[in-house]
Amino acid sequence: MDEYxxxxxxxVSRKPMNRVGPRTKAWxxxxxxxxxxxxxxxxxxxxxxxxxxxxxxxxxxxxxKKRRLMRGNxxxxxxxxxxxxxxxxxxxxxxxxxxxxxxxxxxxxxxxxLPEEKAA
Numbered sequence: 598m599d600e601y602x603x604x605x606x607x608x609v610s611r612k613p614m615n616r617v618g619p620r621t622k623a624w625x626x627x628x629x630x631x632x633x634x635x636x637x638x639x640x641x642x643x644x645x646x647x648x649x650x651x652x653x654x655x656x657x658x659x660x661x662k663k664r665r666l667m668r669g670n671x672x673x674x675x676x677x678x679x680x681x682x683x684x685x686x687x688x689x690x691x692x693x694x695x696x697x698x699x700x701x702x703x704x705x706x707x708x709x710x711l712p713e714e715k716a717a
Contacts, residue, residue, distance in 0.1 A: 620664050627672050628658065634710045635677070643679040644702040655680045661699040663692065673711050676702035 617625075635641075643652050645659075659678035662671050676699050678686065686695045703709050 624664060624672065628675075630712070631673060631675060631710060632658075635675075638707060638710065640677060640706050642677060643682060644676045644706050645678055645682040645698065647701065647705070648682055648685060648698065650679070650681045650685060652679045653681050657683050659683060659686060659699050659702070661696045661703070666692075670709070670711055673709055674699065674703060676706065678702075 641656070643654070643656065656677050657680060658675045659682070660667075660672075661674035661676075664672075686698060690698060
């Protein structure tokens, strides 16, 4: 039986990763806080049953707005979407339609989960 030999002509890119910027860091911090609270509230599946699709039972966070357009509490406006719905939102919906669909999913699931404001 022949041994597998590494093809020496195969090239692997050694491009360094981009540094994590402030928006990505903020999103990671919020997601680390938000995800367990969504699951504790029973939100564990694709929340877009009102959009006709063949759900693949995957689970990805769908934002109400593109990260570069978020202001204030927009970063907490997240619903669970399967990859099929994510593709539909990205390819077939305008930005405004996507925002409305995500907000509808959030409201149908019990509303947004926001951090409590600290008393002054």
